[in-house]
Amino acid sequence: MTRRAVADIEASRLPAEQLRTNFSDVAPPLDSHQALIAAQRCFYCYDAPCTIACPTGIDIASFIRSLATEDRRSAAQTILDANILGGSCARVCPTEVLCEGACVRNGADRPGAEQQPVQIGALQRYATDWVYAEQAPLFTRGADSGKRVAVLGAGPAGLACAHHLARHGHRVEIYDPKSKPGGLNEYGIAAYKVPDFAQAEVQWLLSIGGIELIHRPGLSKTVNLEAMAADYDAVFVAVGLAGVAALNIPGEYLPGVRNAVDFIADLRQSEDLSTLVVGRRVVVIGGGNTAIDAAIQSKRLGAETVTLVYRRGFESMSATGHEQEFAKAEGVSLLPWAQPRQFIGEEDCLSQVEFERTEVDADGQLVGTGAGFRLHADWALKAIGQKLDAVPLAELALHRGKIRVDADYATSMPGVWAGGDCAFSEGDPDKQDLTVQAVEDGKRAAVAIDRALRGEQE
Template sequence: MIDSLKHLPTSTASHADLAGNFTDLAPPLTARQAAIESARCLYCYDAPCMRICPTEIDVASFIRNIHDGNVNGAAVGILKQNIFGGACARVCPTEILCESACVRNHDAEGQPVRIGLLQRYALDHATLAEHPFTRAPANGRRVAVVGAGPAGLSCAHRLAMLGYEVVVYEARDKSGGLNEYGIAKYKLTDNFAQREVDFILSLGGIEVQHGRVLGDNLHLADLHAQFDAVFLGIGLSASRQLGLTGEDAPGLAAAVEYIAALRQADDLASLPVPRRAIVIGAGNTAIDMAVQLRRLGAEEVTLVYRRGYESMSATLHEQEIAKENQVRMLVWAAPNEVLLDAAGRVRGMRFERTRQLDNLVAGTGEFVEIAADAVFKAIGQRMDPASLSDPMARELENRGDRINVDAFYRTSVPGIYAGGDCIAQGQDLTVQAVQQGKLAALAIHHDIESKLEAA
């Protein structure tokens, strides 16, 4: 457990009672519901839902297959474009992507086809006897993938399909990246993340080595010399700092650390739970953190953001989840001081009221204090400097704390590619990471084939 939270009490509820608070956020469709919902689709010729999908799933086609009783066909169609289709059906913000583009939004119904739930139905009910895709004959080429998250495994899977031998290096004990460690427990339940990883690896041709940390026991220069190409899907593993005195005090922690501990906990009743908590941030991670604290038994949870509701990166759907779980939201307030008790532990936080001034956030000189036993930072992630500490890694061009890539996910160092949260593109969505990994694999294949033809 996180050292800075060890002084906090655990829940008074049992594991069984707490587990009941972490069942599916959106219950799956029954066969009857799936039949009715799939019948609502108009199967648009130029389906806007497909055009807005980051992985370019043929939405109308898979829904038609469900309607016609061809669930296996629907599942294979989804997986052809998005090998993480099961996780994305559960965590993808469909309300701002495919479902927002559904033409059913514009008629008298005002209700889109529930594409996410239909995608989940197809993948949950498919009866595939074996992996739906086969590997091409081995081509004798090897590619290293650093990071076993959605971007890395998507890249590895596509390369394996093309006949490459792929070695994936992962720092943590389990594969899956944020699907395993960073998503709210009520969004990916019943060990789904690991079952999906097992399915992806069942294709063959992919070796995963855990406990391999870039910048520690793994070096980019070595990989570059030993493999035909390298793909970096290392994510953003370090939490941003508030820059305030007392930030290392007991009771102050990164939200992602707590979420990871929660997802890996065998006994939810063993987790430290503050009676009153503050979550700083406005993204989906902040919402996940705040809601899960409430479901673990925290009496008061306040989410604080320095701008207004309209600027929050968390979708309106996520904001509604927070409200339904009685999370208090305080906007236009910026962290000013960590308040400590006589023992040096967090007892609350002082915030300065803010306002918008020429598109910037400015302080008003008015302050508000909120009592809390713990404060959780959900203000974004950054690259771990140690990850890119070796000489070759320092040659990678970056933009801020992200790796810069071209349109084909090539970095500034020939033979090294990158995708997912670690690059300066996209909105840090799982579905985008999957697509970037897939497209990077195709670019790697094209570049290697081009070199062979030139030779």
């Protein structure tokens, strides 16, 4: 790197102690007294709207009632029965638009109603944390069915599917080339949201038995999907979206321009935060949770300015209003209605990013206005979405760049199911790429696979 780059992109911008504080748990757990008070605020609604709003359909009123009687084990059982990654979801779900958003305590428009929802996410964490700490066995493996299932991907969808299949007695082999299981929970979510947690949860999940983790890709030049489907009784594809989208604009490969997902993964895997480099003036491009996570992490690593630029208005960002407000409180500037036009280098390193103002035209299309501006930046993070690496899956029918599945998560190839971020279901075209949704996909696909396998037996 040039001298200028070394000066602007560096590690240890903050003292080690400050870095440790910045990347510790952003939402500390409730203690037993706080949990009891929070649980007693629940109305235990019949037909609870929070349960309807939870993609995994956790019986929230029931688990909170267990907590109100200080029965943490029953509470955990209720949560994990519906959502085997309930610990992760308690930390990363956008609760303000899911369960807590539906809580009737949000009754600001009803006289006398309190405005704050029940702290469902925090209570879910309180109910489940002891399970991982003690590695408590809550579920048992079913009697061996003699069937073998291959799962491609050890992320939330793959793990949820594997656990449900193990409960039904099927033997599962999970293929994943990464050194640690967990998928996005391990590599793709900001470090301050899930510090040192994902592996304890996976270890507990795998302790049911009957699930083998194989650290290599399942598909290769010599093993295609058809061969794998012939070798196993069923295959579940849950490979996520591993490909990174490109902007295809000048300067995209200048030193200082990075993918936000790589930056987050580096931070999650770092054992010494003081070795991680970050720019002095950072620009983040995108409007989802990855963009917000990358922006906040840059600030917490010591970047002087961080500007997040999004091509549409705030209301169109997939990051929730809560996440946006959190980013602003952390000192991140949010700049809507602009798209990048080029990355400009100086001495072979990024020095500015040029943007064009955008608007929606009379036909509802997003268009550039022609007006431009530049932001000084020595570090730019692209968080413009990820895409399916479709090459190894060429035998499957795709739709909108994802694997097309039916309502039972079956793909176009007999014996092969798919779920999580890599799958597109015509029955649920607006499905969001959330951890909790991936868990539900894995669970439902497992039900369909189990039914198919038992049908074969019958």
